[in-house]
Amino acid sequence: xxxxxxxxxxxxxxxxxxxxxxRMYVCGMTVYDYCHLGHARVMVAFDVVTRYLRWRGFxxxxxxxxxxxxxxxxKRADENGETIASLTERMIAAxxxxxxxxxxxxxxxxxxxxxxxxxxxxxxxxxxxxxxxxPAANGDVYYRVRKFEGYGKLNNxxxxxxxxxxxxxxxxxxxxxxxxxxxxxxxxxEASWPSPWGEGRPGWHIECSAMSTCCLGDTFxxxxxxxxxxxxxxxxxxxxxxxxxxxxxxxxxxxxxxxRVNQEKMSKSLGNFFTIREVLEVHDPEVVRYLLVASxxxxxxxxxxxxxADARKSLERFYNALDGVGVGGxxxxxxxxxxALAKAVYDDFEDRFIVxxxxxxxxxxxxxVLFDLARELNRAKKEAPALASGLAQELRRLGGVLxxxxxxxxxxxxxxxxxxxxxxxxxxxxxxxxxxAKQAKDFAAADGIRDELAALGxxxxxxxxxxxxxxxxxxQ
Numbered sequence: 001x002x003x004x005x006x007x008x009x010x011x012x013x014x015x016x017x018x019x020x021x022x023r024m025y026v027c028g029m030t031v032y033d034y035c036h037l038g039h040a041r042v043m044v045a046f047d048v049v050t051r052y053l054r055w056r057g058f059x060x061x062x063x064x065x066x067x068x069x070x071x072x073x074x075k076r077a078d079e080n081g082e083t084i085a086s087l088t089e090r091m092i093a094a095x096x097x098x099x100x101x102x103x104x105x106x107x108x109x110x111x112x113x114x115x116x117x118x119x120x121x122x123x124x125x126x127x128x129x130x131x132x133x134x135p136a137a138n139g140d141v142y143y144r145v146r147k148f149e150g151y152g153k154l155n156n157x158x159x160x161x162x163x164x165x166x167x168x169x170x171x172x173x174x175x176x177x178x179x180x181x182x183x184x185x186x187x188x189x190e191a192s193w194p195s196p197w198g199e200g201r202p203g204w205h206i207e208c209s210a211m212s213t214c215c216l217g218d219t220f221x222x223x224x225x226x227x228x229x230x231x232x233x234x235x236x237x238x239x240x241x242x243x244x245x246x247x248x249x250x251x252x253x254x255x256x257x258x259x260r261v262n263q264e265k266m267s268k269s270l271g272n273f274f275t276i277r278e279v280l281e282v283h284d285p286e287v288v289r290y291l292l293v294a295s296x297x298x299x300x301x302x303x304x305x306x307x308x309a310d311a312r313k314s315l316e317r318f319y320n321a322l323d324g325v326g327v328g329g330x331x332x333x334x335x336x337x338x339x340a341l342a343k344a345v346y347d348d349f350e351d352r353f354i355v356x357x358x359x360x361x362x363x364x365x366x367x368x369v370l371f372d373l374a375r376e377l378n379r380a381k382k383e384a385p386a387l388a389s390g391l392a393q394e395l396r397r398l399g400g401v402l403x404x405x406x407x408x409x410x411x412x413x414x415x416x417x418x419x420x421x422x423x424x425x426x427x428x429x430x431x432x433x434x435x436x437a438k439q440a441k442d443f444a445a446a447d448g449i450r451d452e453l454a455a456l457g458x459x460x461x462x463x464x465x466x467x468x469x470x471x472x473x474x475x476q
Contacts, residue, residue: 001014001056002359003252003254005252007154007253016221017219017221017251020059022058022060022061022222023216023222024046024049024061024062024063024221024222025064025224026042029091029095030067031066031073031088031091031095032070032072032076032088032091033072033091033275034094034095034098035094035099035275036273036276037275038258038259039226039276040102040279040288041292043099044292044403046224046254046256048363048401048402048403049222049297049361050062051105051401052401055401062107062108063107063215063216064110065110065111065211065212066092066110066112069202070204073088074190101276102289103285103286103403104403111214113202116207116210120183120202121183121193121196122210123206123244124141124206125196126244130244131144131147132147132240132243133182134175136173139186140181140200141183142173142179142182143181143205143236143240144176145178146159146178148239148242148243150238152235153235154230154234154253155231180203180236182202182205182240183200183201183202183203183206184202185197185198185200186198204233205233205240208233209241212241213241213245219248221251222251222254223252223253224253225255226256227258230253237249238250254297257295257298257300258300260300260303261302261303261304262302262303263302263304266303276288283308283312286404286407287312287315288311290312290314291307293363294311294363294364296362297363312472316413317374318370318374318399319405319412320409320413320470321374321375322392322405322409323410325381325391325392343390345391346376349369349373349398350398352369353401356368369398370399373391373398376391377391413471415471427469430449430453431449431460431469434467457471459472
């Protein structure tokens, strides 16, 4: 298995620190608002990583933090006229609802910054004792960037380049403009905790250093996050953690690609900013998940009507292959016999799937393997029905590694019932009228009913067993 390491800028063989076990930390959400599509990308990308590693036999400990104290949280709570706890609890509950609808498994641990203030203070004290940090006259504590020899290694630039080319926070209390805050002195009325430097609260960067090492140890296997976190957040995490512990912080750094909307950066100022729940009000959650999985996790994704339409069409191909092939009512022995019958055929697909996913979790290539498996399933349904059930089971099994194909095929193919232009009873009544017209050899009337339903997005499918239908909303 190889994983692209942001730190070394190349793919590297993945060897866990402890054989058979993987410790992974991913930067989570600052819970002042609903999660947006960029959050969804990170949620789904590392959900797939976790699912696949476990499927390959690793014992994975997945930690994703929650930032529940922050300037944005303080500002939003004040604007809403509610307590910080009320705001953050409400947003955390909404986040869990969103990720559940996207089929994202909950992390093993979800530490909150407010629950680790003592560990944060202890790490800041260690950094001060080692000369990497200093208390300022205003009650803040800052990190000495130039003291840490390896600063900039994640982003491949040195501090002088950063100072010349980047915006830095100017503060008269800093020794150097590049220094960043570890502990913030509280303003009157703000939420705060007692510390050796006075009442205050943690800086953003130190939260993750303290929580990750507390949950996973001084050095762990994988650290992940969104594309905007490499600098300064992850660069600062490395500096803090390695200065405090004297050990390498993370072996492999992984970063998901950005989400663009109609080829533009997603931004509230551009009016193209979408929360997950806004999107899921309109689109099947599995369609959104498929869009996020269909591209390699490091690639940017374009969110647009046509890309969602393509994602739905792709899923329909899989569900059409699975349609009519079930295991309901079969005992375990029958199921195993069917799998054994198909084993010689699907072993090749599993091998190819593993090759794709072992290559830096290449979901795009893995899905191409599953398309080949779906074609084999369609062929078996016509030419070798005895193989079909086993192949369908394999398609669902491999798809499940990506968090896909868990719905009933007919339920998915009929689409969003709330969006149907006719009720199911009305559709079935028109299908019955069409059957009567065909019986009477009034083929013009039968074709007219088919065309009428097709114009509404209701596509009829005739077979020996009768006529079924799927809902394909007309493109706007």
